[in-house]
Amino acid sequence: MIKGKFIDNLPKVYGIYTGGFLVFIILMAIAEQAGMSAKLIGIFFVAFTVFIYAFIGWLSRTMQADAYYVAGRQVPTVFNGMATAADWMSGASFVAMAGGIYFKGYGYMALLVGWTGGYVLVASLLAPYLRKFGCYTVPDFIGTRYGGNLARLSAVLVLTVASFTYVTAQINATGTIASVALDIPFGIAVYVGLASILMCSMLGGMRAVTWTQVAQYIVLIIAYLLPVFWISNKMGAGFFPHFMLADEVARIAELESQFGLGSVKNSAADLASVPKGLAGITKAHSEVNTTPWKFISLAVCMMAGTASLPHVMMRYFTTPSVKTARRSVGWSLFFIFLLYSSAPMLATLSKLSLMDPNLSTGIIGKSISDVQALDWYQNWNQANLMFVSDFNGNGTLELNEFFMGGKAVVLATPEIAGLPYVISGLVAAGGMAAAMSTADGLVLAISNALSHDIYYKIINPKAETAKRLIVARVLLFLIGFAGASIAALEIQGILGSVIWAFDFAMSGLFFPLVLGVWWKRANAPGAVAGMLLGLISGTAYLIWVRNGGAGFWGVTQLTFGIVGSLVSLVSMVIVSLITKAPDAATQRMVDEVRVPSGKTVLAKSH
Amino acid sequence: MSKQAQHWEKTRNHLFVTLAIWFVFSIGIFFFGAEMEASNFRPLGYPLSYYMTCQGSLGIFVILIFWFANRQEKIDEEFGYTEREGD
Numbered sequence: 058m059i060k061g062k063f064i065d066n067l068p069k070v071y072g073i074y075t076g077g078f079l080v081f082i083i084l085m086a087i088a089e090q091a092g093m094s095a096k097l098i099g100i101f102f103v104a105f106t107v108f109i110y111a112f113i114g115w116l117s118r119t120m121q122a123d124a125y126y127v128a129g130r131q132v133p134t135v136f137n138g139m140a141t142a143a144d145w146m147s148g149a150s151f152v153a154m155a156g157g158i159y160f161k162g163y164g165y166m167a168l169l170v171g172w173t174g175g176y177v178l179v180a181s182l183l184a185p186y187l188r189k190f191g192c193y194t195v196p197d198f199i200g201t202r203y204g205g206n207l208a209r210l211s212a213v214l215v216l217t218v219a220s221f222t223y224v225t226a227q228i229n230a231t232g233t234i235a236s237v238a239l240d241i242p243f244g245i246a247v248y249v250g251l252a253s254i255l256m257c258s259m260l261g262g263m264r265a266v267t268w269t270q271v272a273q274y275i276v277l278i279i280a281y282l283l284p285v286f287w288i289s290n291k292m293g294a295g296f297f298p299h300f301m302l303a304d305e306v307a308r309i310a311e312l313e314s315q316f317g318l319g320s321v322k323n324s325a326a327d328l329a330s331v332p333k334g335l336a337g338i339t340k341a342h343s344e345v346n347t348t349p350w351k352f353i354s355l356a357v358c359m360m361a362g363t364a365s366l367p368h369v370m371m372r373y374f375t376t377p378s379v380k381t382a383r384r385s386v387g388w389s390l391f392f393i394f395l396l397y398s399s400a401p402m403l404a405t406l407s408k409l410s411l412m413d414p415n416l417s418t419g420i421i422g423k424s425i426s427d428v429q430a431l432d433w434y435q436n437w438n439q440a441n442l443m444f445v446s447d448f449n450g451n452g453t454l455e456l457n458e459f460f461m462g463g464k465a466v467v468l469a470t471p472e473i474a475g476l477p478y479v480i481s482g483l484v485a486a487g488g489m490a491a492a493m494s495t496a497d498g499l500v501l502a503i504s505n506a507l508s509h510d511i512y513y514k515i516i517n518p519k520a521e522t523a524k525r526l527i528v529a530r531v532l533l534f535l536i537g538f539a540g541a542s543i544a545a546l547e548i549q550g551i552l553g554s555v556i557w558a559f560d561f562a563m564s565g566l567f568f569p570l571v572l573g574v575w576w577k578r579a580n581a582p583g584a585v586a587g588m589l590l591g592l593i594s595g596t597a598y599l600i601w602v603r604n605g606g607a608g609f610w611g612v613t614q615l616t617f618g619i620v621g622s623l624v625s626l627v628s629m630v631i632v633s634l635i636t637k638a639p640d641a642a643t644q645r646m647v648d649e650v651r652v653p654s655g656k657t658v659l660a661k662s663h
Numbered sequence: 664m665s666k667q668a669q670h671w672e673k674t675r676n677h678l679f680v681t682l683a684i685w686f687v688f689s690i691g692i693f694f695f696g697a698e699m700e701a702s703n704f705r706p707l708g709y710p711l712s713y714y715m716t717c718q719g720s721l722g723i724f725v726i727l728i729f730w731f732a733n734r735q736e737k738i739d740e741e742f743g744y745t746e747r748e749g750d
Contacts, residue, residue, distance in 0.1 A: 166716035173721045174689035180728045303708025343713040345696040387728040401717040654744045
């Protein structure tokens with residue numbers, strides 16, 4: 058039984074893997090000293106890690122339904138936590154989050170609170186109960202709890218809209234990183250990214266995705282934390298940045314007023330010369346710069362969205378028991394916390410590196426021509442992520458004359474702070490791991506819902522396992538391909554579409570899922586009304602606001618889930634109450650779900 | 664009241680306590696962003712508003728989930744609903 062042994066040996070297997078990866082980093086550092094080019098180091102990092110993931114994917118191939126859909130339900134608590142963290146932290150978290158904090162400060166940090174607070178809802182309201190249910194997919198729960206194909210179909214619809222919005226952003230991110238690291242055009246890099254994603258999931262489904270996600274988490278967390286600690290120590294800011302950057306935060310506030318932040322404004326004509334997508338610092342680093350409602354409404358949407366996104370929920374279907382599902386949520390959040398609590402520290406270190414004239418890396422207040430002669434400035438200017446211009450013609454770089462892309466905070470800071478290039482290669486590999494792991498989870502969530510809930514449960518309930526799994530793989534390929542084709546069009550920035558995905562999921566799924574467990578009286582017509590009206594009203598509000606509509610209650614295109622989910626709740630309660638109560642069998646089923654012991658509601662393999 | 668109903672009542676009360684704590688640190692305190700910023704209580708030297716969004720609330724959520732899981736396990740045990748191996 059190699060499989061049994063593999064599960065028992067997990068700490069050892071991943072311990073060796075982590076050690077091997079560290080050795081690889083050291084080898085690359087030695088190669089850099091020996092004169093290996095930066096480009097080659099980048100290629101090695103991305104190619105080597107992607108190859109390892111593909112290898113794990115191949116080792117985890119399977120032809121069994123419960124291994125393909127729920128990894129055989131034997132993933133231990135801590136490892137499922139790591140896999141969920143990788144599943145969760147997308148290219149946006151890795152590449153864009155520190156940049157968002159850098160530019161928007163407090164107002165942006167509502168996302169940090171929302172993307173972590175949501176896990177309390179997952180742990181307390183949903184995950185243990187859905188695990189007890191024993192479903193393969195989220196629509197599987199909706200379809201069985203409420204009964205009827207219409208409920209199942211509606212759930213698949215919401216899942217597809219939310220996850221597909223999300224996945225295009227992730228494939229876009231893999232394409233961006235692959236194109237930079239491997240030096241190929243974006244249009245081709247997107248498909249290279251797609252191929253890597255499919256290699257991880259196609260042969261082994263959830264089982265393969267689980268074990269590659271654990272491997273990807275290890276790479277991404279090393280790639281994020283190492284530079285933060287290194288820069289902090291190099292700068293003399295403190296050996297453990299998270300607890301020791303208070304002076305640096307205060308120093309930034311001091312510099313901001315010294316450099317006239319907020320008092321010097323750029324003219325519209327000057328701003329027009331700045332390349333698209335780049336921004337200057339316009340908000341104070343640590344000041345409260347938004348209204349309570351704006352902050353709270355964004356946090357609430359992200360929290361409810363977290364609890365309704367199927368690719369996260371389905372990770373808790375893979376644990377051995379209800380108890381481990383609950384604990385696993387705690388571990389997931391712990392592993393997410395490691396990265397999220399580091400993002401503000403990276404933003405602080407990055408900003409201070411650039412601003413402080415007492416540091417050798419500081420550029421504000423230096424002469425424009427000196428800055429333009431810097432190696433790293435030229436590199437990132439060429440990559441369209443940095444720009445300076447002497448608007449007032451005094452020959453000195455002012456705070457309002459320096460512009461940067463959000464991604465540059467993560468990607469360029471190691472270079473700015475003078476770390477060896479090997480760290481930049483490592484960061485590229487980390488970003489790739491983050492985007493790939495999320496894309497894998499999402500593509501699998503969509504294709505599993507289509508193959509299990511539409512094909513097997515509705516179209517062809519007599520299909521044999523082998524046929525079901527072939528259909529699942531064909532769908533996986535098609536969805537990935539569709540996602541890549543749309544990603545290649547580059548419609549919406551990485552972060553915009555990520556936030557929309559949360560709002561879509563919240564609009565359609567939050568209350569139907571929660572009330573399915575917590576309100577026995579909820580029935581099929583109510584759930585269908587809740588899902589469809591929630592999704593429709595949320596989408597309508599988004600379209601209205603996007604096309605210049607005024608909106609109401611201060612709900613923006615980033616928080617339209619508030620409108621959607623309220624409509625969903627109200628319509629679900631009203632329709633449930635005016636139609637017949639669920640039958641006795643359904644009520645018994647809900648009772649069973651509420652008790653951890655005993656058999657799952659759905660059979661082990663179904 | 665049946666054993667199952669009692670178990671569910673305890674579970675529900677536990678949920679309400681958990682959600683109340685969650686509400687305070689995810690929503691409640693952010694009504695007072697400006698007050699937190701002006702506060703003299705500065706954990707590790709950071710402004711309180713900055714600290715809560717960077718680490719404070721996030722760390723509390725981690726601890727809250729583990730506390731929630733532990734207490735829920737005790738409730739399940741009390742009523743004999745703990746899962747056996749191989750369930």
